[in-house]
Amino acid sequence: MSWIHAAEGSTATPASIGSCVSLSSRVDVAEVLEVVRGFNEHPDVHGILVQLPLPKHLDEQAILGAVSVEKDVDGFHPLNIGRLAMKGREPLFAPCTPLGCIELLDRCGVAIKGKRAVVVGRSNIVGMPAAMLLNKRDATVTICHSATKDMEAIVRQADIVIAAAGQPQLAAGYRLVGDMHFDECKTVAGAITPVPGSVGPMTIAMLLRNTADSSKRFLSGKLQAVVQPKKRGPLGKSLPRDEHLGPWSVVAGGSLVAGVVLQRTFGGRRQ
Ligand SMILES: Nc1nc(=O)c2c([nH]1)NC[C@@H]1CN(c3ccc(C(=O)N[C@@H](CCC(=O)O)C(=O)O)cc3)C=[N+]21
Structure with missing residues (x-):
């Protein structure tokens, strides 16, 4: 289905x-x-x-x-x-997947205004609109993509990470990003969404x-x-x-x- x-x-x-x-x-x-x-x-x-x-x-x-x-x-x-x-x-x-991410943050009581948000991926359907929505909500937004240097350092500084790389390997090896590394991420993240069952x-x-x-x-x-x-x-x-x-x-x-x-x-x- x-x-x-x-x-x-x-x-x-x-x-x-x-x-x-x-x-x-x-x-x-x-x-x-x-x-x-x-x-x-x-x-x-x-x-x-x-x-x-x-x-x-x-x-x-x-x-x-x-x-x-x-x-x-x-x-x-x-x-x-x-x-x-x-x-x-x-x-x-606004696009539905980014809206869903924002709704999850809101409902979990995560403040967005003034926070450092990092979006991994700049696709038209998730990454880019997610960054725009976070910007509208007054986060300080950084977009990481395949040409980003030292993504790990950027992601480490983030209060909020939306991982929407499309290619799981882009996030491989980094902490906090990617549903692929849920077990690793959950030890450092204050909150994390699982797959399936969330976004x-x-x-x-x-x-x-x-x-x-x-x-x-x-x-x-x-x-x-x-x-x-x-x-x-x-x-x-x-x-x-x-x-x-x-x-x-x-x-x-x-x-x-x-x-x-x-x-x-x-x-x-x-x-
Ligand atoms: N115009 C357009 N808009 C879209 O929003 C769009 C699209 N095209 N093309 C395809 C992708 C994919 N997509 C999903 C939405 C929900 C789940 C979903 O609910 N997944 C469940 C089940 C996952 C599973 O089967 O294990 C979950 O995450 O828990 C998955 C994938 C929307 N997309």
Whole structure:
């Protein structure tokens, strides 16, 4: 069972909260964009997640950028990431795994403000947004990666470490980092999360929270529908089409609480 099926199963009424669309790994980008567009425009859909990684031939940037900002429950749309990075701006959604890490810190009573936080890894889905979230919470953040020199010394100074290297060996040999060295880490850490049973399930919980928040926003009417003009105005005519923000409009309203998951399967058929 993949994690996304766990996410589906963790809802009280799975049928009403989410549906999973599996596409063949051989689909072309146009077909994926068409499916995304359908969900963008569907008034009963309030959350869309494109499961990563995508097959290599698909343009991840184009596909993630095509998800409606207002339904981007993964927080991967460049506008949401951009707002996460900027002072005085708030994204509509932040990525779920970093949110789960912050939630764990909060619920365990670990203060973040003013603390030295080290994030190991700078992936778009965990490391980078985790660093941005910690920064928003007023931690002093250092990002370590494959070219970092003397990572051990940096990690030793940290009050909070988020290990998201992707490659376990990057953290090998260091104390405090990496779920791989749980037994070693727990002797020096004040608190540490185990695998399985912590960040993973919290990722799913945050996905559901983002989706619920999105629904509330849609159903309360707080969201301003971003309507794309059907005809291109004077400015539109002078710009290439790609310069328009968000290729598809969002239709606000609807009554169902719904999230949608796009998933790739190898050799699978569109359902
Ligand atoms: N657009 C997108 N967003 C994601 O958030 C995303 C994704 N794509 N692609 C795949 C990764 C992976 N991921 C997991 C989430 C929860 C568990 C989880 O709950 N794991 C359990 C069980 C682990 C086990 O099976 O032993 C645990 O950690 O306790 C795992 C993996 C989300 N991802």
